[in-house]
Amino acid sequence: MRKILLIGAGRSASSLITYLLHKSYTEKLHLTIADISLDLAKNILQNHENGTTLVLDIFNEVERKKAIKNSDIVISMLPAHLHLNIAKDCITYGKNMVTASYISKEMKELNAEVVKNNLIFMNEIGLDPGIDHMSAMQIIDSIRDKGGKMLLFESFTGGLVAPESDDNLWNYKFTWNPRNVVLAGQGGAAKFLQEGRYKYIPYHKLFRRTEILNIDGYGKFEGYANRDSLKYKSVYGLDDILTLYRGTIRRVGYSRAWNIFVQLGMTDDSYTIEDSEHMSYRDFTNSFLAYNPHDSVELKLRHCLKIDQDDIIWEKLLELDIFNPTKKVQLKNATPAQILEKILKDSWTLNEDDKDMIVMQHIFGYELNGKKHQIESSMVCIGDNQTYTAMAKTVGLPVAIAALKILNSEIKTPGVQLPINKEVYEPILKELKENGIIFTEKNMPYLGYNPENLGF
Secondary structure (H helix, E strand, O other), X not given: OEEEEXXXXXXXXHHHHHHHHHHHXXXXXXXXXXXXXXXXXXXXXXXXXXXXXXXXXXXXXXXXXXXXXXXXXXXXXXXXXXXXXXXXXXHHHOOEEEEOOOOOHHHHOOHHHHHHXXXXXXXXXXXXXXXXXXXXXXHHXXXXXXXXXXXXXXEEEEEEEOHHHOOOOOOOOEOOOHHHHHXXXXXXXXXXXXXXXXXXXXXXXXXXXXXEEEEOOOEEEEEEEOOEOOOOOOOOOOOOOOEEEEEEEEEOOHHHHHHHHHHHOOOOOOOOOOOHHHOEHHHHHHOOOOOOOOOOHHHHHHHHHOOOOOOHHHHHHHHOOOOOOOOEOOOOOOOHXXXXXXXXXXXXXXXXXXXXXXXXXXXXXXXXXXXXXXXXXEEEEEOOOOOOOHHHHHHHHHHHHHHHHHHOOOOOOOEEEOOOOHHHHHHHHHHHHHOOOOOEEEEEOOOOOOOOOOOO
């Protein structure tokens, strides 16, 4: 039996585990699932004869090295900052490695050693990053193969609630780390290219400059800019492109309402609030408003941010219960962002029967034989339940497929890499399609940029 070591059995690992167990008979695999807590893994494993669990503290060097040495390939589903020691052990013991995380500076610095040892360290092979790279490069390469010149590339991804579970005014629930949602867009201005010009959107303007997207069968969505759309300009071979924009998808109207929290300062994570554990939700909201002994908190907020009483934004704020005088924050020395996250969890946590949805769309503009063309490529994936979510499927399946193809020597090129080469993306996208992760392409008139766009 060929031994696969999976380190990290969080929520995104369910589809990954099931895929490898399903393949274990024909591919002669044994899967060891290692984590500090194994309840979820045991539930998915169900005493499968080709799978075992291992309680592992990755900071225990002896146990970590023993587990890695005893494997044929290592998959790390831990947070990115915890990969490095695992990666160094993989070099020591000559093991290939797969992660869904962005390639860190430290991981990149291992490339020479990885190549020298003829190893493959495949990174950024989840959803975003991952499926976005592969699906984009497949079309970009096909355009180049025909002799086309890329003019425009826009890419959007969103983790959302499925239509059948969409029962709040925000059309949104947490399908991933809530903290990342609250802090989205912070840490510097969003930057992108538009018609050959560099553009920047500061954080306090980010959620009022959105682009409208249409997904057949699912209606309208909006996208707001990611912090750095230029990160993959050279990686994708798009050094001469005129328009390059990457963004996050939400339902229309979400960003305008979210901007209220930004303007109030509720998303700030840089300081703590005094006596936060004893505050009510109403106290928290009031703490960002000017003192006035005569006006209510509601009136002050509407006046401060110029929200009409019949504006849907007002209904959205009321739905979140931010004016409740009895609900307590119960978080000691909390930042505004931490308190806001707690408030939102009350309303935006998926219910037991809820399903999530992943939406991705790419737009490609190119010139071929003197004519300009545009392609729109879209993918929608809806989860099965709270274990086998769309997020787990789209993050975990590419990781599992890549690991097996590396193990089978179908992917051969060594180095610290991301999945942008045909050797990698073609077989993985083919198998993802067989598992229901399907992109639909449409040829469109060349527009240069979306005329409905509010951001450019």
